[in-house]
Amino acid sequence: MTASRKVRVLYVDDDPALARLASKVLARSDFEVVHAPSISAGLDLFGTEEFAAVVLDHHFENQTGLNFLEAVAGSPSKAPILYVTGSSDAEVAIKALKGGAADYVMKSATDDFFPLLASALEQALENARLRNAKEEADRQLLIAKERAELLLSEMNHRIANSLSLVSAMIRMQVQIATSEETRTALSETQSRISAIAGVHRSLYTSDKVEAVELGAYMSSIIAEFQRTSGFANAITVRSDIANITTTADKAVSLGVILTELLTNAAKYAYPDGCGEVRVVLGTSGEDSHHLSVEDDGVGHDRKERPKGTGLGTRLINAMALTLGATVANERPGKTSGTFVGVIWKQ
Known part of the structure; x- marks a missing residue:
């Protein structure tokens, strides 16, 4: 060792002559x-002083070094314990290692015992240093992770608040707009912004700042849609939404898709203002999920031009492309109304 300051070692042995020799050689x-x-x-x-390491003999008059290991098992000390035994029985060494010893050295009458002991001590201290350094690095990493999660949560909180403010401004604009076309466009824009704000709101209220629970998120979209612009009073919405967790990016895409499908159903499915819309979110196979919105209304011929501006359909296709999803416009056995389903890989 190259350090000028000596390393304190506790040497537990009932042989005073050997202890004096150990002190001389290890110095x-x-x-x-x-x-x-x-x-x-x-x-x-051991309980009152600090030591960098412990050298512990096995044989004592009425006890063994294993009793020492048992007594210090709950100690906060990180000093490595080197077990010394003259026994050739491997079971003793195994018990010592299981009891908390860092290593063991076979005691012998040859001249190489003390050099071997010194080498084992240095190795045990180096291993302890590396272990302590790793624990400190892990601790710092955990602190950094917690700090990053806190900052991310705060960022999502501010984004959600800002988007909610924009949504409220647009809602106010809807109220003073004189053109029905303008009011409709603004209302749809407001719904899209609310859907995106909902993702960030889910992130900062969740225990996992990197994941979104789609069940709660999509339920909030449906409730918000019904409350603000939504469906006529005689149109009911039934939902069967599974608890699925996904990333924020995918949640945004799915939220926009759901908002557009609800908007289309509210505008076109039931001209008389009476009917039912069904929303389903579930799992398809091991790693696939599906989202669908269907109704039993007037339906739409896919060969015809989209009703309205067609922006909603373009947004659905764009979000599906982002998800790497497949869009289905038909369901086996369904002969009336409209069905749109999206299937994507987790």
Whole structure:
């Protein structure tokens, strides 16, 4: 070792002659040995003083080093314990390692015992240093992750508030618009903005700032749509929405798709203002999901030009392309009304 300051080592052994020799030999490797002649003395020193490492003998008069390991098992000390045994029984070494020893060294009468002990000490200390460095790095990483999540949550909160403010401004504009066409366009824009704001609201109110629970998110879209512009009083909406978690980007696309499909159903499905619209969100197979909106209204011939501006259809197709999704306009066995389904991979 190259450090000028000696490293304090607790040496627990009932052989004073061997302890003196250990102190002399290990001092050459910059170790300062503090001798404890018994298990109880070793525990007292271990509990009151700081040591970089412990060298623990196995055999004592009425106990073994395993009793020491058991006694310090709950200690906050991170000092590695090097177990020394003269027994060739591998079971003793295995019990010591299971009991918390960092390593073990076989005691022998040869001259290479102390060099081997010094080498094992240095290795145990280096391993402890690396372990402590990793724990500190993990701690700093956790702190950084928590800070980033807090900032992300705050960002989503501010974005949601800003979008809600824009949505409210557009709603006010709807109220003073003189053209029915203008009011309709503004209302649809307001619904789209609300759908996107809902994603950010879900993110900052969720325990997982990186994921959106589609069940709660889509239920809020339906409720908001019905409350603000939505359906005639005689049109009911039935929903069967599974609990699916997805990313924010996918949630935005799905929210826009659902908003456009609800808008189309509200505008075109039931000219007499009476009927039912069904929304389904579920799982298709292991890694696929589906979202569909259907009604039993007047229907629409896909070969004809889209009703209105066709912007809603273009938005649905654009969002489906972003999702890598397939859009289905027919459902087997359905002969009336309109059905639009979107299937995407998780």
